[in-house]
Amino acid sequence: MAEPEVYMQRIRDMGFEDGLKIRAENIDEAKQSIKECRMYQKDLRQTKKLINLDMKEIRARYRDEIAGAGEGRKAVFSLLGSKGLGTSMRAEAKREKRNERDSILEPYNTLKALIDGLVTDIDRAKIQLQTFIDEERAEEESLKYAEPVTDIYCSNCNAKLDKNDKFCRECGQVLQP
Numbered sequence: 001m002a003e004p005e006v007y008m009q010r011i012r013d014m015g016f017e018d019g020l021k022i023r024a025e026n027i028d029e030a031k032q033s034i035k036e037c038r039m040y041q042k043d044l045r046q047t048k049k050l051i052n053l054d055m056k057e058i059r060a061r062y063r064d065e066i067a068g069a070g071e072g073r074k075a076v077f078s079l080l081g082s083k084g085l086g087t088s089m090r091a092e093a094k095r096e097k098r099n100e101r102d103s104i105l106e107p108y109n110t111l112k113a114l115i116d117g118l119v120t121d122i123d124r125a126k127i128q129l130q131t132f133i134d135e136e137r138a139e140e141e142s143l144k145y146a147e148p149v150t151d152i153y154c155s156n157c158n159a160k161l162d163k164n165d166k167f168c169r170e171c172g173q174v175l176q177p
């Protein structure tokens with residue numbers, strides 16, 4: 001059982017205060033970043049699990065309190081012969097207890113929403129990193145099989161030339177060997 005601020009600090013410690021920053025200038029860095037993303041998500045999901053347990057505990061604690069709320073008041077008003085008023089006082093007491101419980105649960109719900117948002121952002125980042133890796137690999141492959149660039153052009157008219165040409169087929173410029 002921990003205070004919401006403890007969980008908030010835990011999320012801050014992961015380095016998400018200024019949003020998710022991802023650095024990947026090459027495939028190895030991208031792979032490393034994907035690994036880190038998975039660790040962050042695991043940690044966030046674990047934190048959410050703890051928050052859910054805390055919320056369950058808070059609800060359980062309040063279940064009895066709400067059930068017993070206003071019993072004392074009822075007794076007093078019953079003695080005064082005003083049973084109807086006692087009942088409504090008891091309903092009011094239960095409502096107050098429920099509100100108290102909900103205000104305690106609220107920051108935990110806010111944390112859960114924050115965690116869900118971060119997990120979604122990290123999913124998006126993982127896709128971007130994988131796309132980057134795929135593109136880098138495709139580029140490496142295309143470079144591996146590409147013909148070396150040996151195109152030559154006429155210095156006079158810029159027409160494309162064959163390397164064995166003695167003169168330009170477009171403008172007749174005599175070509176130096």
Ligand SMILES: [Zn+2]
Nearest residue numbers: 154157168171
């Ligand atoms: Zn030419």
